Amino acid sequence: MHFQSWAEFWAMGGYGLFVWLSFGSSYVMLAVLAWYSHYQHKQFKRQLSAKLDREKRIKQYQEQAQ
Structure with a gap:
């Protein structure tokens, strides 16, 4: 294109709002997933x-005792 x-x-082409919101929400979800995975890994090591x-x-x- x-x-x-x-x-x-x-x-x-008039769909910018939907395109950029989908890109933005995808990146936010990936960042949260990466953070949560790191947090879970640290918690597992502590446990x-x-x-x-x-x-x-x-x-x-x-x-x-013996």
């Missing part, structure tokens, strides 16, 4: 670390 001016490009620490303490306690 060839546009004669930047104004025509932004207008997209795993806590579980391993808990298991280590239980094992040490069992060894002391």
Whole structure:
């Protein structure tokens, strides 16, 4: 598709509002997905670390009790 001016490009033949809203909402959703994935990964690592620490303490306690 060839546009004669930047104004025509932004207008997209009268469908500019829908085109740019769809692009914008897609980018926002991708950014939120990336942030949420990063947040979940950090939360998983914290939970795993806590579980391993808990298991280590239980094992040490069992060894002391014997």
